Amino acid sequence: MSISVKELSYKGEDNKEILKKISFEINEGEYCFFIGETGSGKTTILEILMGLLPGNNVKIFKKDLFNKENIKFIQKKISYVFQRCETQFFQTTVEKEIQISGDLIKAIKILKLLFLDYDEIKKKSPFELSGGEKRKLAITIALLKNPKILLLDEPTTGLDGKSSLELLEFLKKLNEKGLTIIQTTHIMEEVMEYATKTIVIRDGEVGYDGKDVFQQEKLLDRCRLEIPFKMRIINTLDKKNIYLKKNEIENFISEKLC
Amino acid sequence: MIEMSDITYGYNEKRIFKDFKYSLKKGEFLMVFGKNGSGKSTLAKLIMGITIPDKGKILIEGLDTSTDDIWEIRRSLGVIFQNPEDQFVGTTVLEEMTFILENYDEIDIEGKIDKALRKVNLIDKKNEKIENLSGGQKQKLALASALLLKPTLLILDEASSMLDPKSRKELLILLKKLNESKVTIIYITHYLEEITYASRCLLLDEGKIIKDDIPSKFLEEDLLRYSLMVPFHLKLLMKLNKNNKLNKDFRLENSQSVVDEICQYL
Amino acid sequence: MLNKLYSEKESIVHKIDVKTKIIYTFIYILSLGLINNLVTLFISCISLIFILIVSKINLKKISIFIKSILPALISIAIMYKFVLNKDNFEILRTTSVLIFSTVSISCFVMTTKVTEMAKAIETMIPFKTIIPAYEISLMFTISLRFLPIFIKEYQRVKKAKICRGIYIEEMKLKERIKNIMGYFLPVFMLSLERAYNLAIAMETKGYRKKNRKLKWNLKRLDYLTFYMFAGYLILIIGGR
Numbered sequence: 001m002s003i004s005v006k007e008l009s010y011k012g013e014d015n016k017e018i019l020k021k022i023s024f025e026i027n028e029g030e031y032c033f034f035i036g037e038t039g040s041g042k043t044t045i046l047e048i049l050m051g052l053l054p055g056n057n058v059k060i061f062k063k064d065l066f067n068k069e070n071i072k073f074i075q076k077k078i079s080y081v082f083q084r085c086e087t088q089f090f091q092t093t094v095e096k097e098i099q100i101s102g103d104l105i106k107a108i109k110i111l112k113l114l115f116l117d118y119d120e121i122k123k124k125s126p127f128e129l130s131g132g133e134k135r136k137l138a139i140t141i142a143l144l145k146n147p148k149i150l151l152l153d154e155p156t157t158g159l160d161g162k163s164s165l166e167l168l169e170f171l172k173k174l175n176e177k178g179l180t181i182i183q184t185t186h187i188m189e190e191v192m193e194y195a196t197k198t199i200v201i202r203d204g205e206v207g208y209d210g211k212d213v214f215q216q217e218k219l220l221d222r223c224r225l226e227i228p229f230k231m232r233i234i235n236t237l238d239k240k241n242i243y244l245k246k247n248e249i250e251n252f253i254s255e256k257l258c
Numbered sequence: 259m260i261e262m263s264d265i266t267y268g269y270n271e272k273r274i275f276k277d278f279k280y281s282l283k284k285g286e287f288l289m290v291f292g293k294n295g296s297g298k299s300t301l302a303k304l305i306m307g308i309t310i311p312d313k314g315k316i317l318i319e320g321l322d323t324s325t326d327d328i329w330e331i332r333r334s335l336g337v338i339f340q341n342p343e344d345q346f347v348g349t350t351v352l353e354e355m356t357f358i359l360e361n362y363d364e365i366d367i368e369g370k371i372d373k374a375l376r377k378v379n380l381i382d383k384k385n386e387k388i389e390n391l392s393g394g395q396k397q398k399l400a401l402a403s404a405l406l407l408k409p410t411l412l413i414l415d416e417a418s419s420m421l422d423p424k425s426r427k428e429l430l431i432l433l434k435k436l437n438e439s440k441v442t443i444i445y446i447t448h449y450l451e452e453i454t455y456a457s458r459c460l461l462l463d464e465g466k467i468i469k470d471d472i473p474s475k476f477l478e479e480d481l482l483r484y485s486l487m488v489p490f491h492l493k494l495l496m497k498l499n500k501n502n503k504l505n506k507d508f509r510l511e512n513s514q515s516v517v518d519e520i521c522q523y524l
Numbered sequence: 525m526l527n528k529l530y531s532e533k534e535s536i537v538h539k540i541d542v543k544t545k546i547i548y549t550f551i552y553i554l555s556l557g558l559i560n561n562l563v564t565l566f567i568s569c570i571s572l573i574f575i576l577i578v579s580k581i582n583l584k585k586i587s588i589f590i591k592s593i594l595p596a597l598i599s600i601a602i603m604y605k606f607v608l609n610k611d612n613f614e615i616l617r618t619t620s621v622l623i624f625s626t627v628s629i630s631c632f633v634m635t636t637k638v639t640e641m642a643k644a645i646e647t648m649i650p651f652k653t654i655i656p657a658y659e660i661s662l663m664f665t666i667s668l669r670f671l672p673i674f675i676k677e678y679q680r681v682k683k684a685k686i687c688r689g690i691y692i693e694e695m696k697l698k699e700r701i702k703n704i705m706g707y708f709l710p711v712f713m714l715s716l717e718r719a720y721n722l723a724i725a726m727e728t729k730g731y732r733k734k735n736r737k738l739k740w741n742l743k744r745l746d747y748l749t750f751y752m753f754a755g756y757l758i759l760i761i762g763g764r
Contacts, residue, residue, distance in 0.1 A: 038393045038422055052683040072691075080687045086714055087677075088684040090706040101688070127713045130294055145689070157420060158340075160294045160448045161487025186422045189489065224394075224424035229491030232517040240521065253494060256523065308724050329732065337728040344721035347669075347729075353639060361730035403729065 002028045002149060002180050003049065004059040010044055018044050020204040026182065026197070028148075031175045033191045034184045035213075036201035037223045042184040043083070045201070046151045049182070050080045061148070079142035083153040085134045089126040094118075094137060097126050102144030110140045113173075115166055132163035139167070143174075150174070152183045156190065168194060188220075188228045192246065259284040259411070259442055260305065264314035267304065274300050275311070275465040282444070284410075287437040289453055289473075290446045292462035293485040298446045301462070302415045305444065306337055318411065333362060336404025340416040342396035346388050351380070354388060355403050362407060374402040378432060394425025401432065412436070413444045418452070430455045450481065451489050461486075474499055494520065536745070537579035537635045542644035544746045548753055549632045555760055556621045562613075563763040565620055571756050572624055572631075579635050589630045590623060597622055638668050647738040658733045669722075670715060677714045681707055 003026040010019040018041045026032050034042045048055040051071050058065040060074050082088060091097040098107045108118045114136040121129060126137060135155060142150060152171075156164040172194055175181050185191065191198055191213065200207040200219060207219050214220075214231045227235075234244055244252055265278040274297050282288060292298045303309045304316055307328035318335070321327035339345045348354035355371045364370065375381040378398040383391065391399065397417055404412060412433070418426040426449070434455050437443050445456070453459060453473045461469040461476070463484045469476065478488050478496050488496070498520070537545075552568075559565050576586065597619050604610045604618060646661030685692060685706070692700060692707075 047683065050683075050687060052686060075686065076689065082680070082684060084680075084714065086717075087680045087710055088688065089713075090681075090685075090709050092709075132294060141688075160485070161450070162293060162485045165487055188423065224422045226423040229489075229494075229517070232514065233494075233521065236514075236517050236521045250490070250493070253497065303724075306724075306728055308727065329730070332728060332730055335728070337725070339721060339725060341721060344718045345725035347722070347726060347731075348639065349637075353637075357639070357731075358729045361732070 002026055002030075002061060003182075005049075006057040008045075008048065008055050008057055010041070010048060010053065010055060012044070018204055019048075022201070022204070022206050024199055024206060024209050026180065028180055029175070029178055030196050031172070031181045031194055032183070032197045032199065033195040034182065034199050034201060035186065035188075035191060035223070035225060036207070037225075038186070040201045040223070041204050042201055043153050046080065046153055046182065046184060049149075050078055050151055051075050052080075076145065077147055078149045078151060079145060079147035080151045081135070081138050081142050081153065081155060083155075083157060085138035086127055088138055088141065089134075092125055093123055094126050094129075095122040097137070097141065098122075098144075101141045107140050107144055110143055111136065114140065114170055131158045132160070132167075135159065135163075135167065139170075147179070149180045149182065152181070154184055154186070156185065156187060186225065188226055189230070192228045192231055259319055261317040262304075262314070263317075265304065265311045265316065266313035267300065267309065267311045273465070275304075278314070278465060278467075280460075280467065280470075282442070284442050285437070285440055287434070287443045287455065287457040288445065288460060289456035289458070290444065290460045290462060291448065291450065291453075291481070291486060293448075295464075296462040296484075297465040298462055299415060302413055302444070302446055306335065306413060307331060333407055334410045336401070336407075336409040336412045338397060338400040338404055338412070338414045338417045340419055342393050342400070342420060345400055346396075348388065350385055350387050351375070351383055351391075351399055352385055354399065355406060358403050358406055364407070370406055374405045377405055377436075378402045392425070394421050394428065397421060397425070397429055398432070401429070405436075409441065411442045411444070413446075415446050416448065417445075418447060418449065426452075448486070449489075450486060451492050453492065454495075498523065533580040535578060535580040535635070537575065537631070539745060540749055541742055541746045542636050542640045543648055543740065544742065544749065545632055545636060546641075546644060546648065548749070549628050551753075551757075552628050553625045555757060556624055558760050558764060559617055559621065560764055564760055565617065567756070567759050567763050568624060569620070572627060575631060576627070579631060581631060581634050585634065586627060586630055589626050593622065593626055639665065642668075643738070647740065666719070670719065673715055673718060674711060677711045678707065680714075681710045684710070 003024075005025070006023045007021040008019055008023070009017070009021050012018045022045075034045060036042055044053065047053045048058065049060070049065075051065055051074065055066060061077070063070040063074060065071060065074055089097060091100065098104055101107070111118050116133060116136050121133065121137075126134065129137065139152075139155075150171075155167060155171075159167065168190060171181055171183075175194075175196075183190075195211075195213075197209075197211055198213040199209045200213060200216070200223060202219065202223055207223070208216050214227050214235070217227060220227060230246065230249060234246065234249060237244060260280075260282040262278060262280040265275045266273070267275045267278075290298045290301065300309065304311060305318070305323070307316075307323040310324045316323040318331050321331050323331060346354050347357050352371065355374065356367055359367045359370060371384070372381065375384060378401050380395065380398050380402055383395065383399075388396065388399065400417070401412075414433070418429055421429065430452060433443055433445065437457070445452070453476065456473050459469070459471060459473050459476055460467060461480065461484060468484060469480060476496070477500065478493050481488050552571075556568055559568060576583070600622070601615050601619055604615045642661045642665040645664060646657050649655050649657035649660065652658075682692065690703070690706075692703065695703065
């Protein structure tokens with residue numbers, strides 16, 4: 001397994017317990033979602049996995065993350081995209097930003113896959129791009145170091161529907177090629193469509209870890225999350241002995257209504 | 259209530275609005291949609307008086323936003339912004355609400371604050387530090403502060419986009435209640451499923467009004483054409499509506515009862 | 525940050541009008557210049573201790589302040605004794621004045637909310653048509669409010685740099701200076717966006733320059749403290 005966490009605890013400011021002995025494993029190639037109430041510790045977990053916050057008992061690529069000899073080596077293989085992606089920009093133009101990050105040709109390719117034209121934005125400052133463009137640039141830069149694991153903190157916040165979809169579809173393709181993706185979100189539809197595994201964090205503890213998170217109605221309710229409408233329809237039709245997959249639902253409905 | 263005529267506005271050689279006209283009647287719960295860059299946030303800023311049009315006038319209840327009337331307008335205008343982190347001056351709930359009342363030289367400060375907090379169910383957090391509130395509670399605080407001076411108009415600029423689903427719902431239910439007591443609401447969002455709370459919808463694209471109508475008249479094709487992603491259950495509802503298989507008014511809740519009802523048709 | 529220093533307890537000192545507190549603290553520090561013998565030293569010390577007790581401030585927090593100026597105090601004391609050859613009372617006087625000034629300012633800061641400080645300063649500035657009191661007070665409030673934001677954003681940027689393989693702790697001073705723009709730019713831009721959002725929020729909430737009713741509004745408590753403070757001054761002058 002790529003990531004193995006055993007009884008990880010973390011105390012924040014004022015000695016507040018943010019994570020209470022949590023344990024989980026994430027295998028290579030998973031698209032894992034961390035969900036939970038805002039403030040439940042999801043971002044903290046991502047930051048600990050990146051080695052930005054202190055922790056204990058975290059093994060990545062079978063090596064102890066918090067061992068001084070390993071940490072830099074591991075950090076080279078993980079990329080993190082912050083929720084406020086401007087945090088990572090520090091050059092005056094997009095061109096310079098990419099120049100110091102890696103191969104230009106590869107960057108142009110990735111940007112194209114994200115529907116961004118490099119020539120249009122190269123002379124602009126990364127801070128004056130639109131929200132969606134900033135995210136796409138941040139992800140491009142994150143991918144230039146050829147990471148094995150990509151961590152994303154609520155990457156679709158502030159993006160409109162179309163940009164969100166473009167982003168998530170792109171991430172899906174990367175995941176299919178073998179990239180392990182770990183993401184936080186509060187949009188349940190994303191979890192429904194893309195997750196191969198979901199971990200629910202509640203009050204600093206693991207509430208659920210598995211593939212059928214939408215069966216956990218009570219837990220989701222306590223975390224102020226919802227079961228997506230599509231999922232409810234599938235579950236209800238299941239009970240009526242009509243078994244449909246996610247991608248079959250829309251056609252089924254169109255047929256039934258016309 | 260709001261009259262916008264011949265609005266022209268733009269910056270950096272980019273015209274956002276040109277000869278834009280719009281009028282909004284009192285008491286409406288208006289939802290504004292559009293992809294990023296369509297001008298919806300700029301529209302909000304123009305109405306708030308934060309930006310002034312290069313040409314044209316915006317009149318709110320007859321008062322002009324480009325003159326000093328704007329301070330009179332702001333007395334009856336409540337604004338809630340997208341980011342719960344960046345809109346508060348005070349450190350505690352009480353401080354924040356006192357700040358607003360002091361700006362308008364109001365008396366009976368405690369009374370007004372208690373009343374507003376009760377309306378949003380935050381009365382027990384009166385002395386709480388703002389940083390200890392959740393995102394949903396912060397937006398409720400923003401709403402409570404906006405309600406202090408009994409506004410006739412509320413503007414919410416993507417106020418729900420950083421909230422979890424339950425908080426989003428709670429906010430919309432509160433807004434619906436306020437709208438029922440005759441508060442006009444302008445609500446900008448890109449969560450199309452929220453359309454069902456509106457009494458009127460405005461679809462913008464590149465600074466132009468594409469459609470201005472009641473929610474049930476909006477079809478999936480219209481929205482897709484303007485780069486808006488229609489969520490699944492809304493698509494479903496629109497289809498049912500189109501085929502006249504919906505005998506209730508255009509309402510949608512993500513609840514099991516609604517799902518059961520819809521599954522009857524399948 | 526300054527908000528963390530605010531002591532939550534309710535005491536008489538908390539209730540005194542901020543403007544009078546500012547004046548008292550200022551004049552108290554000036555009055556320390558009147559110390560010329562043990563009696564006056566004793567009077568100023570006792571008065572300060574009295575205020576500390578009445579204000580119910582956590583003494584541990586005060587000791588932090590004293591500890592922070594301790595190196596300066598010790599170096600001054602050593603310099604006075606061995607370099608400038610001043611007599612013992614002089615040394616005692618200088619170190620005491622420094623301690624009392626620090627403690628009295630800390631006491632003020634710990635019993636006054638930042639928003640009240642800004643308002644008090646704005647009210648007290650005279651000749652408002654010539655001196656831009658509103659702007660000065662606004663700059664004061666905003667700077668104080670943004671200090672913790674700058675710190676938070678800087679910590680975030682530091683983390684972001686680690687993600688991009690830049691470890692500042694391992695760089696030598698020259699390299700660090702070279703890289704400073706790379707920290708300054710994102711912190712500045714991030715804070716600027718937040719400042720912009722806050723400015724819009726404040727304006728829509730009615731905060732503006734005109735018609736700001738800034739009155740002195742002193743209450744009975746303030747007049748009472750005036751008599752007490754006058755008493756202190758008489759004692760000090762009398763003790764010389």
